[in-house]
Amino acid sequence: MSQKRQIKLAAYLIGTGMHVASWRHPNANPNASIDVKAFQKLAQIAEKGKFDVAFVADSLAINHESHPQILNRFDPTVLITAIAAVTEKIGVGATASTTYSEPYVLARQFASVDHISNGRAAWNLVTTSDATGETALNFTRNAHWEHDQRYERAEEFVDVVQGLWDSWEDDAFLYNKETGGFYDKDKLHEIHYNGKYFSVKGPLNIARSKQGQPVIVQAGASEPGQRLASRVAEVVFVHWDNIEEAKSYYKKLKSQLKDFGRGEDELHILHGISPIVGETEEIALQKYQTLQNLIDPYESLKFVSGYMGNVDFSKYDLDTPAREVEFPVVNSIQSHFNEMKKIIDEEDLKVGDLYNRFFGPGRRDAFVGTPTQVADEIEKWFVERAADGFMLQFPLYPNDLEDFVKLVVPILQERGLFRLDYEGDTLRDHLGLKKPENRFTRDKLTTHGK
Template sequence: MAKERKMKLAAYLIGTGMHVASWRHPDSKPDASIDVSVYQKLAQTAERGKFDIAFIADSLAVNAESHPQILNRFDPIVIITAMAAATEKIGIVATSSTTYNEPYTLARQFASVDHVSGGRAGWNVVTTADATGETALNFNRDTHWEHDHRYERAEEFIDVVQGLWDSWEDAAFLYDKENGAFFDAKKVHELNYKGKYFSVKGPLNIARSVQGQPVIVQAGSSEPGQRLAARTAEVVFAHRDNIEEAKSFYKSLKSRLSEYNRTEADLHILHGISPIVGGTEEEAVQKYSDLQKLVNPYEGLKFVSGYMGNVDFTKYALNTPASEVEFPVVNGIQSQFDEMLRIIAREKLTVGDLYTRFFGAARKDNFVGTPIQIADEMERWFQEKAADGFMLQFPLLPSGLDDFVNLVVPILQERGLFRLDYEGSTLRDHLELKKPGNKFVDEGVRPIM
């Protein structure tokens, strides 16, 4: 008998919250993004709520259009290591770029965190969307690579990293003091990868972890992004404008898995939402309104600009039809940019509408309401297969996460939609993902010694 499908939950942790003005809220701690204790407490709260994942995003450049909470932030590997030390069960996932990293270094970092955490680590694979081109200038490059070029490199990058994670077979390290055998030479393998972008010998100088490999997470929705996700991802973060578009994306991506001999259970799609919980609907709307009042309209538009080609919105009046804005071709999150342009045309938005319309933390939708209203909407998306779960991007932290864990999670549990407790110890256990085999064993590759 098939196991009953359960909702998966991830908490997007970013300083004072996802709302661009969250740092100005009376209850916020403006320097939360560089306070390790804040992240540890947030992870502990998410673990109390039995979440699958505590998630840390990243960026590699500073510009005026950035969310204030990413102008001053830790390296995500450092943060998830600190969160691992403060928690026991919850999965910890960090973002790291395939465009501005080397596979060997990244493989070693994530394998290390996987060991430190007891098999709870995941890697959010990004190719780095940078509409301004600033990131390239920080990495000895003149220009940011084009979208499809970045994904082509990412294909090789992931193959190299996963190959390195398989350098040592399970139980390769013997630690046999009596016979002087530290490891079994027949269970260590060189990768010897040679491709268009990388030449990597291996082996990696760290063993496989208890869960085999860190979990692969992605968020790409473009054609190259979906192809890469169907082949390699185990969790995909998605953002769609409504449930029907989400259902279409869900069906499309899941249907691609068979091309790579994978099943629907091998990949979970988590939809991004920004819940605001109130004792009444009016209270929730008031919380939303209080945050919106803190936003200078043009400050909000600076944030929009980062996703739409670094447009200077200050030269436009707020009542200007957005269709009249000169948007360049974006070398960033292409699928999101294209969707924004379609919505602008369809809904005849003005410049002043853009921030509130497009960014979840600034939208009053069906996820702003009472605990029951939010649970109802989450259940609807889950049961209609618009998502396998949710990436929760709380507008204001820590209060948003506290409210959700205290008030919404018990309803989901009572309805049998979400776990009552963790049933395993690794992130793969939580996500019901099988431990991957070792490619060298499966493919019969000879050991190096």
């Protein structure tokens, strides 16, 4: 008998919150993006709420046209190590780029975090979106690679990383003091990878972790992104404008898994939402409006600009019809750009409307309301298979996270939609994912006909 499907919850941790004006809120610590204790506290709150994973994003250059909380931030791999030290169960995930990293270094970093956290690490695989091209200039390159080339490199990159994670079979280390046998040489493997972008001998100089390999998270919604997700991702993070689009994407991506011999339960799709909860609907709306009142219209448009090809919105009046804006060819997140441009073409939006229309923290949607209203909407998306769970991008930290854990989680638990407690120790346990079999062990068994 199969286990009942349950909602997966991830907390997207970012300084004072995802709302572009959250740092200006009276309760906010503007320096929270480099306050390790603030992040540790958020992860502990999320763990109290039995969340699957606490997630930290990244950027590799300063983009002045973006969210202020990413101008001053930690390396996320270092940060999740600090988070792992003060938590016991919740997974810890971080973003790292396949375009501006080396596979051996990244494999070692995440394997290390996986050991330190006792099997709770996740790698958010990104190819790096960069509308300005600033990132390339920090890495001795003249220009940011084109979208499809970035994904071609990513395909090789992840193969190298996963191969390195399998360098040691699970029982390779003997630690036999009597015989002096520290490890079994027959259970250590070099990968000898040679491709278009990488040539890596191996092995990795760290053992397999308790969960075998860190969980792979991915957020690509373009065709190359979906192909990569179908092949290797175990969690996919997306954001769609409405439930019907989300259901269509969910069905399409899940159907592609069979092409790689995978089942639908081997990949979880998490939809990004920004809940604001109040004991009454009026209180929730007051919280929402307090943040909205702090917005500088042109500052919020800088955030939109990062997704729209680095458009200079400052030269447009806020009442300018958005259709009249000149958009350049985009080389960043194509799925986001295409969706946003389609909405601009179809709806009578003004330039000043764009932030509130496109970004959850600025939207007055069904996830702003009473605990029951928010729980109802979450259940609807889950039951109708628009999502397997949610990446919760709270507008204001820690307030909105605390409210959600206190007021919404108990309702989901009462309805049997969410766990009452953790039933395992690793992130794979929480997500219901099997420990990957070591490829070299599997090959031996195949060779010997077992």
